[in-house]
Amino acid sequence: MSDRIPWPLGLVTALLLAIIVAPLLVPIAMSISDTPYIVFPPEGFTLEWYVAVLTEPEAQSALLVSLKLAVVSTIGAMALGIPCAMALVRLRFPGRGLVQALVLGPLVVPLIVTGVGLLQTFSLLGLRGAFLQMWIGHMVVCIPYVVRSVSGALATADPTQEDAARVLGAGPVAVFLRVIWPQIRPGVAAGAIFAFIISFDDFAISMWLADARSFPLPLYLYAAIQRFFDPSIAALSALMVFFALGLVLLIEKGLGIGVRRIAS
């Protein structure tokens, strides 16, 4: 058996990669153009658009809001999603199918509908505070990703090992930390990454719930597209691409979790 990839498969893979990567390279190329408006291919070379974006207080504030929102939404989604997944996989109870359908519902319902529904609900409840509203809204859409990935990991974990640990005297916490956690760790990591990215990139929910104090980056990008005619918008897009790449590298090298392992 040879490890070499058959050439037709390699060709298709290369083509797919080109289709996926090429659109990401275009804004990077346009962002260095030394022209007062966006052109492709770029003309001249300058980094002034990056400086313009990075020194723009609104962009900095929007980035900070998005990062905080993504972090707290991920933590919240994990705190609720992991126990939910464990209950759905390990326990049998009346209405289990209904609970599963409700938890995964936000994956099916268009986000724009979820967003307007949340706005109406918060308004009726008299709940103020855009960040708090967005936090709840983002958790609603992040939890299904955590539940799905953790459920998948739990389904492949051997429950008899948990029984064996209990028989040998391990308490519930010890069973979770020493038996379950090592087996579901890749699933939890995958869920966390998905939750973070879904929250960080979210537009549809934030569009309804954000206010001027809590204005996340995707909304700022949309507003900036309407405001900037110059390549600074391309520079901002390029920075988001670099950020995503940096995140993957951090996970791979910094946390020692292989993205390929998560993907598989």
Place this chain on the structure above:
Amino acid sequence: MNTTRRALLGTALATPFVKPLAAQQREISVGIWGGAQGDYVKRQIIPAFERDFGCKVLPEEGFTLANVSKMRATKDNPRFSVMFIDDLAIPIAKAEGLIAELPWDRMPAMANLYPRFLYEEGFGTALGISLGGIFHNTRVRPPESYAELWEPRYRGKLKLVSPNNTPSMFFLIVAAAIETGKPFAEAQYEIDKAFDRVAALRPNILNIFGDGIQAANEIAQGQADIGLVEYSKYIYPYTNRRAPVTMAFPKEGSFAGTNCQVLVKNGPHQDLAVAFMNRMIEPAVQKGLSEFALTSPPVSGITFAPETARWIAYPVEEMDKRGLFTPDWTYINARRAGWTERLNRIFSL
């Protein structure tokens, strides 16, 4: 060390939930537009208003239909005090009880408002008027008549505004005017006869655009020759910066795109909201806004330097001279959903 890190992390994460001290003062939320107008409102008008009234104004950028949806969703417990929407949405907002009548006695700046820019018997005022027409790359000679756009020489060279955007209704009126040979004012009532004409334009359409500024950018790069139909407020600020894109107004006439403000019914701090709306139509504020965003003011008594005057239609006599047409939005709104659906069917793949 770990405790300190945790404490710092906890503080950083908790910060967004804590109401800042500044929020103790009175504050209102105002739904504004994006683009150059929104930029000027946020950076110039609001800071001065906050200083003068000792309050906080929270501007939220949006667009007409989303802003109306936000008012609907929060109708029982309004979050916004003032909302910026286009003229076409004011009858809808009034009919649904989303907006309140403006108190004339507390808005002295209304004295300068041209009567035509007061809507629904006092439920909204205009803030800026854009010219609706076609935009083109400066190396391309624009058509003298809209009818020329159907000619084969434009095959695959036009960008058409998305059926979801309001200027698509202007396009339908244009098509009806070409089909019937009637002026816009009469043709708008015969749009149903124009859909074969609309479909005949399909070979000339390169693609559909949803964002006017991005479309202007693509026209400037030469990806297409002409875009139709769009507001001057999205194009002229860039023409003014020497980008190779500008507007043209074929002989059939041009459209008025009127941005307005409304008072949200039962919104927080109505007194501040009214003061803010009054500030928005004060001549000094209108002059600055018009010079920055290159829109025409709805109030009288402003003098513009030639470098601004060349981009706008002002005063009201100049608007009339240019034949700025405002559609019968009550008639169009009632039929818009069906027409949008037909447009989507024609231009979908």
